[in-house]
Amino acid sequence: MEKQALIEGIRLGDPKVINFIYANYHQAIVHLVETNSGTQEDAHDVFQEGLVVMYQKTQDPDFALSSQFLTYLYAICRNIWSNRLRKKGGREISLEDRFQETMADDDPSVTDYNEQYHLYRKMFLRLGDDCQKILRLYLRKTKMETIMKKMRFSSINYTKKRKFMCKEKLVNMIKSDHSFSEISAP
Amino acid sequence: MSSQNTNKKINDYLDGALSESEKADFQESIGQTPGLAEELQLWQDIDQATSDEATLDFQRKVAEAGAPYQVNKTAKVRSLTGVRRYLAIAASVLVLVSAGLFIYQQIGDQEMSGSELYASNYTAYDLSQIRKSGLDVANETFAQGVASYSAGDFEQAATLFAPLTEAGSNKMKATFALAHAYLNQAPPKTKEAEARFRSIITDNNSSYVTSAKWYLALIHLEREEIGLATPLLEAVQQAGGKQGKAAAAILAEVE
Numbered sequence: 308m309e310k311q312a313l314i315e316g317i318r319l320g321d322p323k324v325i326n327f328i329y330a331n332y333h334q335a336i337v338h339l340v341e342t343n344s345g346t347q348e349d350a351h352d353v354f355q356e357g358l359v360v361m362y363q364k365t366q367d368p369d370f371a372l373s374s375q376f377l378t379y380l381y382a383i384c385r386n387i388w389s390n391r392l393r394k395k396g397g398r399e400i401s402l403e404d405r406f407q408e409t410m411a412d413d414d415p416s417v418t419d420y421n422e423q424y425h426l427y428r429k430m431f432l433r434l435g436d437d438c439q440k441i442l443r444l445y446l447r448k449t450k451m452e453t454i455m456k457k458m459r460f461s462s463i464n465y466t467k468k469r470k471f472m473c474k475e476k477l478v479n480m481i482k483s484d485h486s487f488s489e490i491s492a493p
Numbered sequence: 494m495s496s497q498n499t500n501k502k503i504n505d506y507l508d509g510a511l512s513e514s515e516k517a518d519f520q521e522s523i524g525q526t527p528g529l530a531e532e533l534q535l536w537q538d539i540d541q542a543t544s545d546e547a548t549l550d551f552q553r554k555v556a557e558a559g560a561p562y563q564v565n566k567t568a569k570v571r572s573l574t575g576v577r578r579y580l581a582i583a584a585s586v587l588v589l590v591s592a593g594l595f596i597y598q599q600i601g602d603q604e605m606s607g608s609e610l611y612a613s614n615y616t617a618y619d620l621s622q623i624r625k626s627g628l629d630v631a632n633e634t635f636a637q638g639v640a641s642y643s644a645g646d647f648e649q650a651a652t653l654f655a656p657l658t659e660a661g662s663n664k665m666k667a668t669f670a671l672a673h674a675y676l677n678q679a680p681p682k683t684k685e686a687e688a689r690f691r692s693i694i695t696d697n698n699s700s701y702v703t704s705a706k707w708y709l710a711l712i713h714l715e716r717e718e719i720g721l722a723t724p725l726l727e728a729v730q731q732a733g734g735k736q737g738k739a740a741a742a743i744l745a746e747v748e
Binding site for chain 1: 548
């Protein structure tokens with residue numbers, strides 16, 4: 308698949324393209340993370356974060372990819388993992404990787420990417436369907452009365468209570484995730 | 494202020510539900526209470542992150558596509574693609590070793606902990622469903638209990654439901670409601686809720702049996718008692734419906 312098709316697929320969130328990217332590029336990121344003190348789970352998380360960063364970049368109409376697709380994705384993931392390791396160890400680290408030379412002039416910045424937000428969204432997606440629905444409606448500034456009707460709740464008070472419980476549950480899930488303290492470090 | 498009260502205050506502050514004087518008090522306490530400013534910031538950041546629905550939906554698609562690639566949480570293992578490649582080489586050297594590795598890869602470990610499964614599956618039961626079902630609408634105490642429950646006063650709801658569980662044709666309905674009132678208290682009275690769900694299951698003569706199994710299974714999951722949760726989830730799965738589907742998903746996750 309051509310790189311422009313990949314970029315367009317990411318921009319549109321095309322599941323076929325996402326599957327293609329997994330099938331062809333996931334292993335490279337696994338290798339990067341595993342050879343630099345990470346686990347399979349770390350690698351998986353970094354890969355997903357990398358794709359989300361790419362998605363956000365492709366929303367910019369001026370975004371243009373001058374390097375190869377994998378080179379760019381790899382550089383993003385490399386930076387994400389580098390940042391994570393730095394927060395874990397509290398020091399600058401130098402990753403060993405097989406693409407280091409090709410990265411030198413083409414290392415995209417991920418400084419505008421909020422790592423915590425990835426975790427918040429990840430945990431949100433693990434909430435039950437009802438909680439996701441209530442919180443989405445709330446965040447769209449939907450009136451409580453409308454939420455109550457859509458959710459078929461019995462009262463506005465109960466709707467408020469449920470919304471609070473869902474949000475509190477989300478906060479607790481985030482805090483209990485093992486990566487929360489790491490990525491929250493300055 | 495307890496953690497629960499702090500959370501409620503933050504929630505109400507962000508919702509604009511505090512009176513002017515309460516708002517002023519809360520704002521003053523931000524500078525005086527260690528950790529409160531950070532906690533408030535966290536709640537605001539979560540809203541900020543999750544209000545970006547386009548990114549949220551993209552992340553969901555990425556997570557769904559990645560499910561087959563996700564394996565053990567802590568072990569350093571290879572992805573499925575890596576395993577296949579490894580097997581192709583290793584098989585020519587040592588068939589037994591590669592077969593063993595293959596089996597190890599296929600089995601994998603559970604993806605989410607029991608407590609995470611509980612958190613992502615438990616939603617407070619809407620007791621008004623019972624009232625709307627037409628059962629015993631005239632029972633004033635029960636109606637008051639439901640009203641208290643709906644208003645979030647779970648302690649009062651439990652007090653009202655408790656005597657109704659002793660006798661009468663609707664005692665299982667009251668027992669079910671009482672269990673939920675216990676489960677929603679802060680902190681949750683899970684032992685008390687568990688006992689009520691068990692009594693419904695033992696009675697086995699009401700329309701709440703499957704739901705009781707579902708919620709009891711969630712309680713076991715929250716305690717990481719996967720072995721105790723599994724047979725209950727299997728029963729719920731067999732019964733079908735929304736809970737049946739959710740039970741099937743959890744069983745697939747823990748197996």
